């Protein structure tokens with residue numbers, strides 16, 4: 001599967017209608033990397049014009065989107081003609097799979113997929129949808145003013161439509177079809193001069209590609225256009241796996257957001273018809289712009305928090321301490337960045353080589369494996385290795401390098417936050433070199449020590465750490481003399497080197 005692994009985007013926008021493109025324009029102008037994926041089926045595509053949109057009145061719906069795409073691209077936004085077929089959460093944010101096989105990564109996700117108008121199953125309705133079959137007086141009312149308008153009673157909201165359309169025409173007919181009108185409902189229609197025709201509709205009559213009547217058995221009532229009330233259901237199935245569900249509404253279903261467009265799922269936002277089923281084009285575009293502002297502010301604040309944490313984690317002379325609290329976003333960005341080439345090309349840790357060189361290979365865990373230098377070295381020396389790291393970007397590089405080294409079958413890669421992860425198995429060897437867990441380093445060594453198989457005939461734990469502060473020896477970790485509670489016996493296949501200080505301050509990362 002092809003992957004757009006070249007960089008971690010700030011935002012992927014799913015859906016490139018008015019809402020999605022408007023959001024992308026604002027995000028691109030905010031200097032955000034943004035990719036819009038659009039399947040090219042905006043809701044109003046069947047209509048020949050967008051009405052009620054100030055400054056652009058009467059423009060073709062598709063022309064509006066063509067212009068919108070040009071504007072987004074002008075500021076560096078990316079637009080892909082494709083369909084999103086899967087979305088999942090990832091350490092860095094979201095992984096977005098396209099039908100064409102591309103996988104996109106993003107820190108934030110904007111749902112702008114619009115909604116589905118669930119049309120009644122009456123012959124002629126689907127064929128004339130958006131032309132002779134209408135749903136919205138503000139979109140089409142002017143165009144059918146003073147004409148003969150038939151309102152189909154396919155759902156309880158139809159009564160409301162009949163009342164609305166009587167503002168545009170005095171010749172409105174209400175077809176009861178599935179509905180039983182209450183006395184008060186009937187009285188309202190009659191007061192407005194709306195004729196009521198009882199009975200089930202069998203189909204629409206179409207002449208020269210225009211609606212000419214509504215047929216009920218042998219009877220045809222002449223009309224110039226019909227109005228349907230369609231349940232309007234936001235497209236949410238795709239996002240169920242990341243915790244997005246539709247909220248029921250009398251007129252359909254929508255994604256709940258706060259005023260800024262944020263959903264209840266961290267990092268996921270929604271705009272346009274997906275979160276407001278009543279939004280016309282102008283409102284959808286406005287919501288997109290507003291939501292983009294919310295996303296941009298969220299990203300700014302997130303990066304600010306990180307910068308403050310990084311500054312606080314530095315000692316007075318600027319040397320990084322071992323108390324890092326950097327998260328997966330930080331590490332994914334690091335592994336997507338320029339440093340990656342240098343970090344990914346280093347030699348295997350010499351202390352690991354020294355400590356394990358005489359051991360018979362078994363199962364090994366490299367906790368915080370980065371781009372996999374040590375894990376691959378172990379694999380090439382016969383170990384069955386698990387490489388775990390918080391950064392998916394690092395693991396992708398590691399997997400590629402393992403394949404290049406011909407040991408792909410010997411290593412499995414696990415994306416995990418090592419401060420909370422619980423491995424399924426224990427290992428003959430646990431090694432950690434450059435991990436910066438979000439917990440005190442010695443507590444972290446307690447955790448890693450607990451992953452060494454206690455009953456294995458030849459268990460061992462080899463540890464070395466990065467940086468001049470907080471270095472710890474493998475022997476200390478193994479015996480607990482460094483302040484850990486580890487009292488797990490170490491039974492190496494070969495005696496460990498006699499030097500009690502088997503680990504040394506190292507710099508760099510695999």
Ligand SMILES: Cc1cc2nc3c(=O)[nH]c(=O)nc-3n(C[C@H](O)[C@H](O)[C@H](O)COP(=O)(O)OP(=O)(O)OC[C@H]3O[C@@H](n4cnc5c(N)ncnc54)[C@H](O)[C@@H]3O)c2cc1C
Pocket residue numbers: 014015016017018019020037038039040041042043044045046047049050051052053082083084085112113114115117129130131136138139140235238271272273274279280281282284
């Ligand atoms: C017949 C009709 C006529 C209308 N006329 C007017 C009018 O005159 N004036 C007016 O203001 N409003 C009008 N509207 C309303 C208008 O269509 C909506 O307000 C507007 O389309 C909402 O924009 P949106 O961006 O939320 O959704 P949409 O415009 O529907 O855009 C959603 C986009 O997301 C894409 N998408 C969906 N799922 C995926 C996926 N998995 N992967 C990638 N892409 C995906 C779709 O293909 C689509 O391109 C009309 C509606 C209808 C039905």
